[in-house]
Each structure stands twice: as C-alpha cells, then as structure tokens.
Amino acid sequence: MFVYLDAEKNSFNLFSLGSKPTAIRNLNTLSNLDFDYNGYDLKVPLSDSDFDKDVTVLAIDFEDKPSFDVRRMSLPIDRYTILNMQDINKLIPLLVQRTYFGDNLLQFVINEDGSQIHEDYEFKSEQSKDWIKKHAEVFHNANKGIDKNHYAGYSALSPDKQTLYLFVEGKPTGPIALKGIKNAISRIRIVGDGFMINHKIYNKLYWSDRPGIIYIDVPADRLDEHMTVIAVLLDKPIELHKEEVKAIESNL
Template sequence: MKKLVVFMLNCMVVFQVFAQNMNNEKESRMQWFEDAKLGIFIHWGIYSVNGIDESWSFFNDYISYDDYMKQLDGFTAQNYNAAAWAKLIAESGAKYSVLTTKHHDGVALWDTKCGDLSVVKSSPAATDLVAPFVKELRKNNLKVGLYYSLLDWSHPDYPNKTRKIKRYETDSLKWDRFVDFNFCQLEELSKQFKPDLFWFDGDWEQSAEKWNAKELSEDLRDWNKNVILNSRIQGYGDYATPEQGLPITRPDNRYWELCMTMNDSWGYQHNDKNYKTPNQVIRILVDCINKGGNLLLDIGPKPDGTIPEEQIAILKELGRWTNKHAEAIYGTRAGIPFEHYYGPSALSKNGDIMYLFVPHIPRGPLVLKGIKNKINRMWVVGNGTKLNWDVKMKQYWSSVPGIVYIDVPEKVLDDQVTVIAVLLDGKVDLYREKGQVIESN
C-alpha cells in the first residue's frame, strides 16, 4: 500500500512539473502577442471586385455562386504594393498583421499546389500575393499572421455549402480527402512563410474530431515550433477572439484580441462609408489595453491592391497617437478597476507605473482612490510635463488611503486621448476593504 501511495505521489509531482513546463512554454510563446496590443487585419479577395460580403453573399443567396466567382475576372491586383502596405501598417503602430490567405469561398491568394482555385491560376492578378507581403512585414520587424478558413464552400469534397450548390451524399472518403486538402494547404503556408500566428475561421461547422484539430495543431507546431494559434480551432488555440463587439468585462482568457472593422464591412465595399472616427478607434484600442487585450483592426483593399483613402487617414492618425504614447501601450498589462479611477488605465509590466487614459477635457482634477502606495511622480506621456497632485481625506488613524486629485492643464491635452503616468514607490497596492471607523483619537 505504501509503495502505491509513493508511486501516486511521484506521478502527481511529474504531472505538476509537466504542467508547469507547458505553462512556461506557452507564456514564452505568447509574450510578443501579449505585449503587442495592436495588429492590422487585412480582408482582401475577389469579393472586393463587386464590393460585396466576402463568401457570405453567395452562402446567404444574395448572389448566385457562379456570379460570385465571376469576380475572379476583375481581380487584377495591378497596383498592389506590398512594401507600401507594410510601411503603412508599421506607421500605424501595429506590431503584427494578419492577411486572409483564403476565405470561406476557397480562393487562395498564394500559389497553392494543393488545388486549382487561386488568384494565381484563375485571375488576372496571376501572381502569389502572400509572399511579397510576408517579406515586407519581416523587413519592418512586424510579426506575420495568416488567416485561413478551415471550411471551404467551393471545394467539391466539403459537405455543407457544396450541398446547396450541387447535391450529393457525404461519405467518409470525401471528407478524408478534404481534411488532407486542408493539411496540405496549411503545410504549404507553414513551410513557405513560417508565420508567427495562424488566424483560423469557420471551425463552427464541424467538430474538433472532424477537423482533426488535435493532430493539426501538433503538425503546425512541428512545422513551426513557436507558432501561435487563435481560438477558432475547436479548443486547440492559444487566445480568444471576440469579434466586432467590445467586451464589457475582461475576458476570462489571459490572452485575447478584439477583431473589428473600420466601417461595417471586412472587405472593400464602395458603398460603405460608415467609418469610425480616429478618436473612436483609439478609444476602443484603449479599452482593449485596459482589459489586457489586443485590437486587431481591419482594412479592406480594393481589387487593384490600393487601400481606400479613408482607411489610410485612420491608420495615420492612429500612428501619430501610438507613437506619442508608446510607453503606455506596448508591454503594458490590464489596468486598475474603475472604482479606483473613473476611466481606462493600464499598468507597466512590473506594476509600478499606472497609466491613466483621459478621453475627455477634464472639468476639474482627475480623481484616484484607494491607492495605498506613495506616489513619487506624475507626468504627461509624450509631453513630459510634470503634474501636481493633492491628497484629501487621509486620516492619520485610518488605513483607508486618501483621495488623490490630479490637476491636468488644458494645454497638455492630446487631440484624441491624453495619457497620465503615475510612478509609485513599488508595485501597485489597492485598498479593497470596506472602510474604517474611528476608535481612538
């Protein structure tokens, strides 16, 4: 009996060590992602020709499948300049970019040898569009992300959408061929481009077992040891991907990323002029930073490869702001609860600097509550101006911290969002108790 107990205890220790090693390995792999805060999503495909919804327009019967695929004839990419794209993305302050290598329509943007449907073989573009972009991202020290749709509504062996186009009975041989096709394309992308991140989509139509998701995730890491996978691979991803809707509370997953359009469309749609203002985009980014996540902001290039002027303008103003406030963005961690500061905030990686985001013109001093630490200094980020502060309601007999009032002169305010840095005497220590009553004076 004693031997059995010792054996079981040894097994528990081995398991704990294994789990800790796995956790350390993930933390190491995810560090650049957690520090990045901002990425640029790019939805580019034949759907930009007519300016219609990518893939969904034929799935939802807004247009016939055949008419949708006729857009291949108008996809020229004649003004595509990968160097200019990468330079603009770097200027925006983004640290990574994710390109749609293949959406649900099955049209590949690279020269795939696993199938015949690609812009290389079937459109006037007639060239690999992924390779030059990956090369230019690397030149600009940007991490490379590749979007890939697991489902393929054009593939003859994929059951769901194909059944609406051409009825047939699904069988295991067809499904096995389709899974092999997915593995084949993902091996191409992995070995040719060695992406830092795979952004999967479309996993909802099948189970993890059907996708062979466990084996796929293992193969992807065999082909590229440190690759990061998003959540849309039926439980085998590294981080969560809320879409369009900004989380109100911090997601449970430590690593997460909000993907969001600039207007109401992922791909280029000439009729969609409902663009968010730079101020709105920056404030959404600030909300993501406050909750410890990233923003993956989308652009949709035209069929000739040019980026719409409205999108360029947003990226440039975003870049001005991120460049000015870099210390309060990159490498920071989630901020303090709103009970302590009526606005979004962030903390330096070691927790001794609080960054207070001010998205408005203050009508009086800013207020900090429940900060146990001594405050050493305050300044305006990107400006350097030192700020004055005053402490009220700090009683000598009470452990409850006083209320800190911070004066912010109007002349130091940023046109979009101002950032105030508060240097503490150590890692932030918050008072979370219920208050104290005088017992002796």
C-alpha cells in the first residue's frame, strides 16, 4: 500500500488496520522505517529528514491483502478516555477523528471561549487542556465534517453549517485545497489566533456550475505545533457539488 504525505508531521497514523505490516519503506530516502502496531492501529514515527519538500511516499508491505475494520471507528468511546490521556499526540488525533465522524466527545463539556469547563470533568494533561481551550469554539458544539472528496483531511461543521473547520496536521508542503464548495467565502482565519488568511480559486469555468478549487496558503509561522484548525466562514449554510453519474444511452 502506498501512502502520500503532503505535510511534515511527527508521525503517520493509520486506524482500524486489521493486518500487521511486514515492513514500511520511505521511497524518497530508500530507508526502512520503525513502526508500532497494536493489532488495530498503526503508528509510524517520522523526523524532518524523512520528508521530501513536495510529497513523501511511504510503501507499507503486507504478507497478504490488508484488511480494515471500519466498525471500530464507529464504536463509542467514553469521554473519560479522552480526559485521562496523558499523551497529547494520541489525544488530538483521536478527538479530531471522532469529531469528524459526528461523535464530538467534548460537546457541552467546554464553553465557546474556553473559559469554563464542566465541573464534573478534569483533564489529566495540562498541555492537552491548553490546546482544547485554544480551540474551544470548535469542540463545544461542532458537528460531523464533510466528505474527504472535498477536503483530504479531517473537518467539522458549526451547528448552522455556515462555518467549516479544517484540521491541518503538521506543516503542509503547499496550500491546502477545498473542492466542490458551491458557497462564496466570507473570510478564513486561524482558530485560537484570529489571523486572517487569503485564498485563491482556480479551474472555475464561467460556463460550468462546477465550483473551482479553493487553495488556502497557511503561513508556516502561524501553524500550531500539535494541530492547526482553520475556520472557513461561508456566505450561507454549506452547499456541496456532487457529480451525477448517468448511464450511457448511446455511444454513437
């Protein structure tokens, strides 16, 4: 299996993997990589020297065809599991993944500005607590995100579906892309920072109803060391372009 990485990050994680890899190779550096596999989740630690300036390619080798247990992603997780995690690098990916699938574990635990946390809940890690408070506007009531055909990473939507939150891992090697967004964009900012970001739209044909591709260039000096969250404010509740595939009635 080949994995393409377009951002520099501390590790690559693959969840709900039912097959143990025999080896993981970096095709850019032609080196074998260490990995940790616990029977269902794979973690591959990475360093700066592992990355290509454009795209890094990992080859994951298996004895047989790999299997995935997607049911594990939908299994309920007690929010105390999140609160008791000491390792922020495990907590954030799990929290973000569950939020993307519509299971916001911190809903109603923290208020919108992060100034209040429900008295029944306590974070074991101050570092994790600080990151969550910084991004409280997302987690206090975020809903399920958009399909990965539109954004390659995890995402979430505000209750009114007019703000799209994009989770950005590591340090992107170029602009992040949004596809199939029919809305006009009012503004884009970094959550917890307030810094405004410009965007450009390419491949929009005036005669077509297909939206162009939105490119957002996130300044490297504004990236969060654990995970950055981008808020895209839309002109109205989000509308996504869906391709309609029709049967061929004639090939003449």
